[in-house]
Structures are given as C-alpha cells and as structure tokens.
Amino acid sequence: MYxxxxxxxQSLLVHSVIHHGLFAEISVIGDISENLIAALHLKS
Structure with a gap:
C-alpha cells in the first residue's frame, strides 16, 4: 500500500514541476514581449 x-x-511532484516550469517560461516570454512593446512605443 505504501x-x-x-x-x-512522485507523479504529483513531476506534474507540479512541469506546470511550474511551463508557467515560468510563459511568464518570461510575456515579460520579454512586454519589454519589446514598451521599447517600440518609446521609439515612435
């Protein structure tokens, strides 16, 4: 039973690690795109 x-x-741990990894990557991509948009706005 144990x-x-x-x-x-273990599978729960793997799932949470995968989810946190995906969310971390998505948020990093979001930050980069926000910075790019801000830079474009400053240039124009």
Missing part, C-alpha cells in the same frame, strides 16, 4: 502512495506523490 509504494502506491509514494508513486502517486
């Missing part, structure tokens, strides 16, 4: 719980915990 190893099933450990397996569930």
């Amino acid at each position: 190893w099933v719980r450990a397996l569930n915990f």
Whole structure:
C-alpha cells in the first residue's frame, strides 16, 4: 500500500514541476514581449 502512495506523490511532484516550469517560461516570454512593446512605443 505504501509504494502506491509514494508513486502517486512522485507523479504529483513531476506534474507540479512541469506546470511550474511551463508557467515560468510563459511568464518570461510575456515579460520579454512586454519589454519589446514598451521599447517600440518609446521609439515612435
């Protein structure tokens, strides 16, 4: 019974790491695009 719980915990951990990694990358991309838009607005 214990190893099933450990397996569930491990898959949960992997899922959260993947989700946090994806969200981190998306937010970084969002920051970069916002900076680019701001730079374009300043130039014009």
